[in-house]
Structures are given as C-alpha cells and as structure tokens.
Amino acid sequence: LVEMGFNRQPVVEQLGDFAVRGGIIDIFPATMAEPLRIEFFGDEIESIRTFSVLTQRSLGRLKEIEILPLREFPVDMGMVELVSAELPQEQAIALHDALGPAGLFDGLEFFSHLFESRKGSLFDYLPDDAIIIRDDPNLITEELEDSLEKAKQRYEERGDYPFGKPEEIYIDYPRIRESL
Known part of the structure; x- marks a missing residue:
C-alpha cells in the first residue's frame, strides 16, 4: 500500500490513509466516498465494509472492491x-x-x-x-x-x-x- 502512495496512520482520517490493527485493514482509496474496512480471517477476506471517518463505525457491506494506486507510478x-x-x-x-x-x-x-x-x-x-x-x-x-x-x-x-x-x-x- 505504501508503494501505491498510501500513508500508514494509527487511524484512517483522510483520503490516502491506511491503518492496520490485527486482522483488519482500514483504507481510504481515492475511488471511494467513504473509507473501507477489510476484515481478514487468516489470509482470506471475511468482510468488506465502508465506515464513517468521524465515528469509525461501519456503514454498509460491499462484495468486492478495486484499490487503485494514488500515485502515477509505483516507487520502491x-x-x-x-x-x-x-x-x-x-x-x-x-x-x-x-x-x-x-x-x-x-x-x-x-x-x-x-x-x-x-x-x-x-x-x-x-x-x-x-x-x-x-x-x-x-x-x-x-x-x-x-x-x-x-x-x-x-x-x-x-x-x-x-x-x-x-x-x-x-x-x-x-x-x-x-x-x-
């Protein structure tokens, strides 16, 4: 995610942020109006939900997503x-x-x-x-x-x-x- 231009933060607050807590990744891609919460069980995705930046509470479920880079080109x-x-x-x-x-x-x-x-x-x-x-x-x-x-x-x-x-x-x- 960092190579794609995302910034690791303790809490997702704005576009381009992502946070990792245990088996959960929160990320705010440029293509979404609200950030995403992706829950993992091991290596498998258990659920994908949108959530509120203000309350950090889930808003709705999604079946699939596509996360695009925030930068024009990846750099490592x-x-x-x-x-x-x-x-x-x-x-x-x-x-x-x-x-x-x-x-x-x-x-x-x-x-x-x-x-x-x-x-x-x-x-x-x-x-x-x-x-x-x-x-x-x-x-x-x-x-x-x-x-x-x-x-x-x-x-x-x-x-x-x-x-x-x-x-x-x-x-x-x-x-x-x-x-x-």
Missing part, C-alpha cells in the same frame, strides 16, 4: 537505489533526503523522469478510433501553455535540485495536438 527503494547510482552524488543525496525513511513524499511525480524513460499520457490508453470532443480548443491551448510556463518558472527557481526539466516530465503541446 530498490528503484531509488538504481536511479541514485545514475545521479551525480549531490543529487542522489538530495533524492534520499527528500524520500526519507518511508520512501515517499508529496511531489514524487516530479522525479518520474528518473524512474521511467517514456512519458505516457491518456492517449496511450485510448483506441485509435476514439472520438475526442474539445469544447474550447483555444482555452485548452492557453491552459496547457500557461501550465508549462509555470512549470518552467518553478524549475528555474529551484536551481540544481534533482527535479526534471519540464520537458522531461510533461508532454509538450504539439504532441498533444498531434494526438487529437
């Missing part, structure tokens, strides 16, 4: 070690310091260029004959250009920190336009 410390070996020493130290003992931190996606050589997008998952409707193409273009400009400014302000250049992390607008 083995991957971090491989990437660190390729970085200049000062950047490898900065990466380890940022990760901390849990191996995760908010904004980890900005290091994605170190873990994956190819930038993916929604278009990779759409069939070739998919129909895409753009309500306001000019607004989309402006928003994309504005977002990329802000990313470039943030990168320049950070200096030598091992975040990737915006063009290493984000897909450029010509590629997006080509996909449309």
Whole structure:
C-alpha cells in the first residue's frame, strides 16, 4: 500500500490513509466516498465494509472492491537505489533526503523522469478510433501553455535540485495536438 502512495496512520482520517490493527485493514482509496474496512480471517477476506471517518463505525457491506494506486507510478527503494547510482552524488543525496525513511513524499511525480524513460499520457490508453470532443480548443491551448510556463518558472527557481526539466516530465503541446 505504501508503494501505491498510501500513508500508514494509527487511524484512517483522510483520503490516502491506511491503518492496520490485527486482522483488519482500514483504507481510504481515492475511488471511494467513504473509507473501507477489510476484515481478514487468516489470509482470506471475511468482510468488506465502508465506515464513517468521524465515528469509525461501519456503514454498509460491499462484495468486492478495486484499490487503485494514488500515485502515477509505483516507487520502491530498490528503484531509488538504481536511479541514485545514475545521479551525480549531490543529487542522489538530495533524492534520499527528500524520500526519507518511508520512501515517499508529496511531489514524487516530479522525479518520474528518473524512474521511467517514456512519458505516457491518456492517449496511450485510448483506441485509435476514439472520438475526442474539445469544447474550447483555444482555452485548452492557453491552459496547457500557461501550465508549462509555470512549470518552467518553478524549475528555474529551484536551481540544481534533482527535479526534471519540464520537458522531461510533461508532454509538450504539439504532441498533444498531434494526438487529437
């Protein structure tokens, strides 16, 4: 669960938290309005219920669930070690310091260029004959250009920190336009 982006906590209080108590795992996935309580008997799931964050009491039963990662890509410390070996020493130290003992931190996606050589997008998952409707193409273009400009400014302000250049992390607008 940690590699999927969830944070282990004593009690589940917000999206992305999980807690373990004996044979019970509480987890709050992004796809659910309420958190889940999964009861185990040994290795088998005995029950899946939703519960209230405020009262911690069960609300209803579910037959099945799908828990999706909270992060764009999974990261484990083995991957971090491989990437660190390729970085200049000062950047490898900065990466380890940022990760901390849990191996995760908010904004980890900005290091994605170190873990994956190819930038993916929604278009990779759409069939070739998919129909895409753009309500306001000019607004989309402006928003994309504005977002990329802000990313470039943030990168320049950070200096030598091992975040990737915006063009290493984000897909450029010509590629997006080509996909449309």
